[in-house]
Amino acid sequence: MALNDSILSEIISTSPSVELLRLRNRELVLLFLYRTFYHKPDPVAYEHLCVQLSDYLCAEHLDQDEESGISVFDTYDEKARKYIMRWTDKGFLRNYQEETGEVFYELSSYASKTLDWLLSLKKEDFVGTESKFMNLFSQMKELVEFTNEDKDERIRILEARKQEIEHEIQTIRAGGDARVFEEYQIRPRFRQITQSAKDLLSDFKEVEENFKNITKSIYQKHAEGGYTKGDILGFTFDALEDLQNSPQGRSFYAFWDFLLSPSLQEEWDELVSGLFETLDHKSIQERDQFLRNMKQYLYAAGKKVYQANDKMAEKLSKIICEQEAPKQVAARKLIQDIQATLLELAQKNCKPEVSLSVEMFPEIRMPAERKLTLERNTEVVYRQVLEVAASDITQADYADALFATHTVDRGILKQRVLTALKRKKQVSLAEVIERNGGLEKGLAELFGYIGLLSEFRYHVHTEKTVDVPFNTAENKMIRVPEIIIVR
Helix, strand or coil: CHHHHHHHHHHHHHCHHHHHHHCCCHHHHHHHHHHHHCCCCCCEEHHHHHHHHHHHHHHCCCCCEHHHCECCCCCHHHHHHHHHHHHHHHCCEEEEECCCCCEEEEECHHHHHHHHHHHHCCCCCCCCHHHHHHHHHHHHHHHHHCCCCCHHHHHHHHHHHHHHHHHHHHHHHCCCCCCCCCHHHHHHHHHHHHHHHHHHHHHHHHHHHHHHHHHHHHHHHHHHCCCCHHHHHHHHHHHHHHHHHCHHHHHHHHHHHHHCCHHHHHHHHHHHHHHHHHHHHCCCCCCCCHHHHHHHHHHHHHHHHHHHHHHHHHHHHHHHHCCCCHHHHHHHHHHHHHHHHHHHHHHCCCCCCCCCCCCCCCCCCCCCCCCCCCCCCCCCCCCCCCCCCCCCHHHCCCHHHHHCCCCCCHHHHHHHHHHHHHHCCEEEHHHHHHHCCCCCCCHHHHHHHHHHHHHCEEEEEEEEEEEEEEECCCCEEEEEEEEEEEC
16 A cells, blocks of 8 residues: 555656646646647647747736746747746647757647546536446456466357357347447447547557657767667667567557558448448437547557657667767767756756856957948959750769668568568578668668567567678678567
8 A cells, every 4th residue: 555655646746747737827728738739630830839829828818927937028929938848848748850840749648638537527418327337347258258268168158159149130030129229328338439549549649758768768878978889779679678568568569550451440440430420310419529530640649659769760870870089079978978967957857057158258250241331342244154054964973973862761671571570480680681682771771670670579689799781892890789570
């Protein structure tokens, strides 16, 4: 019991969900988060979010909020930007940067679950006791059936189920009525399915957060400077393996495979379409249409999980590939010391007063600045006529180098691994690379393979290493732990 008390105490003290409910202006914050983000598939760009929040604060006539450091003298745009920064720091929102450099925001898993819980407090028109009990009874039977290893007992259960089905078929053929749910049975079941789908979306966000936490740990270990590249690589593989073998990780990867199955997707679409047609036919009005777009929501959330995994692999590849001169090493060490200090302060929720001071006024030189003068510009006259270039750009010198691309197709790499696993139950990563002619695109291709490991079962033997050539012309190779991929 003491352990449970300590866990509950820790949740109350540290959970962003609890902190969100503790805010003085919680109603204002929760309403804005609900209207802007709740169960909407697309994230919101930073500038657009600032405009929306600024208009909302103006409509609510918010003057100041001492708890969030907002004063009456701030403009509504400044208030909006301060709120967004604070909500992100507190864990109510999360942000990420696209390749274009634009920053997008969406609800964190904590804020999403808080809104789910608040909405669940709404008193329903009626309580679906029958549907909840039948669901509980069905799950209990399923749990007992599939945890019993006695084959004779399993056959007895299947035979009993077979007799029930045959009896129902005979009754219907004899002119009897088929069992059909009444409205009081349909409504609670529909709402239970919808709520389970929303909970599943929150689970996806938690898996994404786990990948991001691994990435943060890689940043932190690299900033501390006391770890070798092999140590960081080993830590990453161990963390990935723990995540993949955890109940949450197994559940996510199994569901992701289901989500990518064309036949199951088609079956899901037919079920959803049939369900809503039945509701319309029976004139049962349900405002929550989440199930109609559930597949798109889950696909978008699952895609973000894999993007977080790719970002982690990209950071890892940068750490392993970096090669620096002595001066750069010294500068890097200084930067790492600063990063380590800032990380330590961040863990203590301290905001340092960092500033620079100079002993004299800086001398500003802007050679390209247009000077103020009354002198007239000298007119430049070009006497040489430029030749017209050939119309066929393919004949231009170095055109191949200009348009050369060295992107790695993850689909091709995944297919190579699947092909190798068809022949053998387990295969090493080095063997897959060797069978396909080595690394054609250098280290980028190797890290492409490493990024795919989260989609397979694999083992890392840190005590055994292999040399993987990545530049045969210059006889360059990289030493990595042996990685065994299992079917």
